[in-house]
Amino acid sequence: MALKRFGVSLEENLLDDLDQLVERQKFPNRSQAIRFLVSQLKVDDKWNGDEEVAGAIVLVYDHHKKDLQTKSTDIQHDFHDLILSVQHVHLDHNNCLETIAVKGRASQLKTLSDGLISLKGVKHGKLVMSTCS
Ligand code: NI
Numbered sequence: 001m002a003l004k005r006f007g008v009s010l011e012e013n014l015l016d017d018l019d020q021l022v023e024r025q026k027f028p029n030r031s032q033a034i035r036f037l038v039s040q041l042k043v044d045d046k047w048n049g050d051e052e053v054a055g056a057i058v059l060v061y062d063h064h065k066k067d068l069q070t071k072s073t074d075i076q077h078d079f080h081d082l083i084l085s086v087q088h089v090h091l092d093h094n095n096c097l098e099t100i101a102v103k104g105r106a107s108q109l110k111t112l113s114d115g116l117i118s119l120k121g122v123k124h125g126k127l128v129m130s131t132c133s
Contacts, residue, residue: 008034043131047106054084054132057100057113058125064094065121072116076100079112095123103132 010018018030027033046053061068076083082104089097100116102109110127117125 039131043129046131047129050106052104052132053106053109053129054101054103055109055130056128057098057102057116058128059096059098059100059116059122060091060124061096061098061119061122062094063090063096068119068121071119072098075112075115075119079108079115082108082112 018033021027022030022033025033025036027036043053059072061072063069076086082102084101084103086101087099089099091097102112106129113125113127116122117127
């Protein structure tokens with residue numbers, strides 16, 4: 001896609017913030033940082049507007065916890081139309097890492113994610129909000 005240039009006016013402290021962001025996040029330049037920020041805002045906007053989005057639910061849990069896997073499977077079957085893939089990795093003797101790729105309406109993905117993350121025995125859970133366009 002063709003690149004377009006435009007002028008941006010920023011207060012000095014905001015420009016300092018931008019340059020710190022560029023340095024900390026290892027962006028090659030300011031333009032790349034601004035591209036990232038715009039895409040991030042676009043994703044936030046889609047999620048807030050309950051649009052069709054994609055993402056991933058990451059769960060770490062103790063598989064010895066009674067009923068956890070049964071309940072997790074029940075929930076995943078209830079929302080099967082939102083789930084693209086499930087990857088299960090046995091981290092060690094006790095812990096499993098599950099990455100569930102999802103696509104659908106933002107509110108439905110949040111409901112699915114909340115249901116899984118709040119299960120007893122889940123040590124860490126996060127919904128990574130991304131976009132499908
Ligand atoms: Ni496992």
